[in-house]
Amino acid sequence: MKGTTMDILAFGAHPDDVEIGAGGILAKHSALGRTTGICDLTFGELSTNGDIKTREAEGARAGEILGLTARHRMGFPDRGLTGSQEQVDAMVKLIRQWKPKVVLAPYWQDRHPDHIACSQMVKEAVFDAAIRKKAAEVGMEPHRVTQVYYYFINDISQADLIVDISEVYAKKREAILAFESQFIPGPDRADTPLNQPTYIAMVEGRDQLWGHQIGTSHGEGLVSATPLRMDQLV
Template identity: 55%
Template sequence: MSKIDILAFGAHPDDVELGAGGILAKHARAGFKTAICDLTYAELSSNGTVENRQIEAERAGEALGLTSRYCLGFPDRGLIGTKEQLLMITQIIRQLKPKIIFSPYFKDRHPDHVACNQLVKEAVFDAGIQKIITPGNEEIHRVSKVFHYFINDLADADVIVDIGSVYQQKIAAFKAYKSQFGQQENNAITPLNKPNFFGMIEGRDRLWGQQIGVTYGEALVSARPISLGYLL
């Protein structure tokens, strides 16, 4: 595996795209190596199949210019923090050696998103502990920064990134998940495929953009103070 600059974790394929797709696309366009690691195949989703969702995830990753994408295959609604789950996340962090990690916001309404946040938090810590041995005997790795992106919620942001130049890529990644966000025959009605869902996402991106004087933005939260050498 090649080293990655930004590694974004999501509980399900499409989580990262909704909350940080623009940021990943912008950094990929600038030459940084980006990756997504989905913890589950989202096999309990009301619509679509695992096989189709993986095809959609691949297309979404292409739209964002990802270097790579992974799925650890944990059970959907089964992110219970077993030793095996934690070790697998720790291993992929050590293998990819990211400088920055993204995980979902820690107060999201979906329990799997909150569980993903907690698992990644623990794995980031464990990745730097010498006496924790991963299956491939990977070297320890210490992540420089961890940020949390929003999926279902709004809160005060610590960082807002201008994503106007890559917004069409975010939309393309969003639209790749036709099984989840599209109005298809025989689909169950969910909050995700109601007509106003994309309007909500776009409105939120416009709101954050407005806060920094641009058209579209994506917001991140840091649980720790952000280090700056100088203000100017």
């Protein structure tokens, strides 16, 4: 993607992270004509089921369902998100290329260390992308992201903002299940927490809870690390 400003860029540590936590938000904004993208930091190659080729195909299918403008794979090592300057600079380069208005990242508290690492790395990359004297590549102009929001993967907490995704919830569910190797059990797949019926039920229950809080059937909760601005209340 060149020469276009990305409206929303969502980072995930693994393919399927964004679909779980913010798939509805991306589907909704894509349907509204906004440009949306996902950046997977790893190929998820250490997952119990599936392999790199399979997960890449699943991610492409999920992207089609969500109507993504673009999907990028950094190829950092699974369980190797060190937050090194080299890794952060690669993320800075992408942010400066795609120029997102809004960036989404995993919530900074999660049972998976890679999700926590991704959250911190996005924070650093967004910050560095705006520094004029800190260029990840010669000739690239700095870019300042308007807002960063954090989405939930395995857990739930108090949301600062809930987006109504009721009308696109079927697409979110379809996008998650596009990752068949992760969420659908089979004779050639080992049992994991992800492919048990309780996991998808947890995600849907959480989205229903957030939807109930705003008077709709389904919602996705986001957290902001900074105060949200409102010019006036009425």
